[in-house]
Amino acid sequence: MKDWFLKLKIRLKLLLAFGSILTLSVFLVVIVISSTRSILDFTSLNEQMDQMNIHALMMNGHLKDFYSQGFKNPEFHLNNKSAQISGYRKAFGHQDSLMSLISSHNVLENQSAVLELMKSLDNYNKHFQSLIEAYRLRGFKDYGIEGSLRQAIHDVEEADFNYDRAGMLMLRRHEKDFFLRKDLKYLDRFNDQINDFNDQIQSSDSAGDKVQVLNSIKKYQEEFNNIVSIEKRIGLDNRSGILGQIGNDYNKIEHHLVQLSELVKSKKDALISKTIIIVSSLLAMQVIGGLILIIFYSGLLNKAIREIRNALVMLSNGSFPKLLPIRTKDEIAQTKSALNQLVIRIKEAVGFAEDLGNGKLNKAYNDEFKEDVLAKAIITLQNKLVDMNRRQEIINWTNKGLANFSEILKDDLALEALSDQLLKQLVTYTASNQGAIYHVTERNTLRRMATYAYERKRFVDQEIEMGQGLVGQAILEKDSIYMNDIPDQYVKITSGLGFATPKNILIVPLKVKDQVVGAIELAAFSVYKTHEISFIEKVSENIANLILTKANTDKTARLLSESQEKANILAAQEEELRQNTEEMHATQEQVKRNEEAAKRQISELEQKLLHKEKEIATLNLKLEHSYS
Secondary structure, eight states: HHHHHHHSOOHHHHHHHHHHHHHHHHHHHHHHHHHHHHHHHHHHHHHHHHHHHHHHHHHHHHHHHHHGGGGGGGHHHSSOHHHHHHHHHHHHHHHHHHHHHHSSSSTTOOOHHHHHHHHHHHHHHHHHHHHHHHHHHOTTTTTTHHHHHHHHHHHTTTHHHHHHHHHHHHHHHHHHHHHHOOOOOHHHHHHHHHHHHHHHHHTTOSSBBBHHHHHHHHHHHHHHHHHHHHHHHHHHSSSSHHHHHHHHHHHHHHHHHHHHHHHHHHHHHHHHHHHHHHHHHHHHHHHHHHHHHHHIIIHHHHHHHHHHHHHHHHHHHTOOOOOOOOOOHHOOOOHHHHHHHHHHHHHHHHHHHHHHHHOOTOOOGGGGGTSHHHHHHHHHHHHHHHHHHHHHHHHHHHHHHHHHHHHHHHOOOOHHHHHHHHHHHHHHTTOOEEEEEEOTTSEEEEEEEEEETEEEEEEEOOEEETTHHHHHHHHTTOOEEEOOOOOTTTOOOBBTTTTOOSEEEEEEEEEEETEEEEEEEEEEEOOHHHHHHHHHHHHHHHHHHHHHHHHHHHHHHHHHHHHHHHHHHHHHHHHHHHHHHHHHHHHHHHHHHHHHHHHHHHHHHHHHHHHHHHOOOOOHHHHHHHHH
């Protein structure tokens, strides 16, 4: 055989040598391609596991959105629908589909971690459904138990019985403290206060239907205790109730996903090791086949394979290899190119995920890889995180502003001074440039109580007729007016601030239910956002309640003062009438005495006249006798 081989021509020797090496090379390529496909299958499985993690995060995000804000949506209480529930069910559907794919994979078949993961997902979904039912039972505002609670409160407040309003306000305060802090000590304070409140009403002699108000208070207590029970069932914090169970389920899901990922990694490493052994064996056979060709071809092929192997090993171990150099255009080069692309895409995804973890939520994903499945999932997660962050910022901004205004409202100041502080806080907090607060007077006109403009404070005693300008129109319509993008030459718009043309004008009526007591007018060069307008309208309700309360107090004091003044005037008039009566009695007695004196004088004159007439008659008789 050796001689025969030596007799072969160089071309045949080369063909035989190259044929043998080619046969081994073909076999080697088949092994590498098969191993690469298997590795790609593991990579696909890894991607599915990553998607499971992403959808688990999305499910948990929708769940948190639901129990933080989603249950407050009226559509949820009316139709059992909300964006958070739909988003959760969509993410859960993706999870279910991915679980079917993962469980059908040969590597994970009959694995206990898969069954435990399915069980945890099922428990997570059941607890979420329980959370939905609990929040539907609890309700919000006019729905559910909270709606019954509000109705009971209105029944107490509108009861025909003169009870101590301070006691009711203290009950409302304990109620709000519980809703804000979820602390059971406020439940005890509430129940203690309501017992004292009941005893106070029982011992009161005020007029009115005492039984009705006691029944309403009992209903109020029952509904509040029912809400507390529901809140305890839901969970007063993330470690108790249904929320605690959901948190435990989510931790189990994460644990099982880690287990499955480690299992896939171990299988993948075993496959890579097996592939390395087979390729090394074939390379050894090629070395035995011929020294020159082995040196040339084995060096070339072995170097390329080692590069791929090392890159795969580093990648499987969690490290990023350097990009592989591509010197040819064969299948190995394509494999290198695919591996390079895989490394680049994973690097891009990891870097982007790290930026998200560091708070860089507005960073843009590389346009070259935006169509990747992993990129789409991460971009979707980014959008959700940005939206959640924005909504949380709005919630924090609103809560902080309401807390600031609550502190101002607690100050016992005159209405004008308090209005000035409220307006200054409102203008600066909403980044407005100008502002004014108007009050509806008893003459049905608008009086400017406070103004604020460009960091300079000035009070202007000005009255506006009802219906005049934008302020009067907003009060007549009992609705907010918002105008933006007003051109500079459009100067005929009348506002309470004059005839200026700001870029944005917002006028919010100060109303309590349907009673309008004034208006807030704000002007700014920047556009008012929707949550800012909603915040200003919420603040306007508190200011309206304050103005109405102050106005009623002032009116009561004024009426009391007027009543006292009228009483004093009436007493003075009675004293003057008494003196006039006494003077009139004295005058009447004097007239009577003068009349009696005049009568006596007349009687004396009549007597004298009668005497004179008798004398004249006597004289006449004498004259007649003398003539005769």
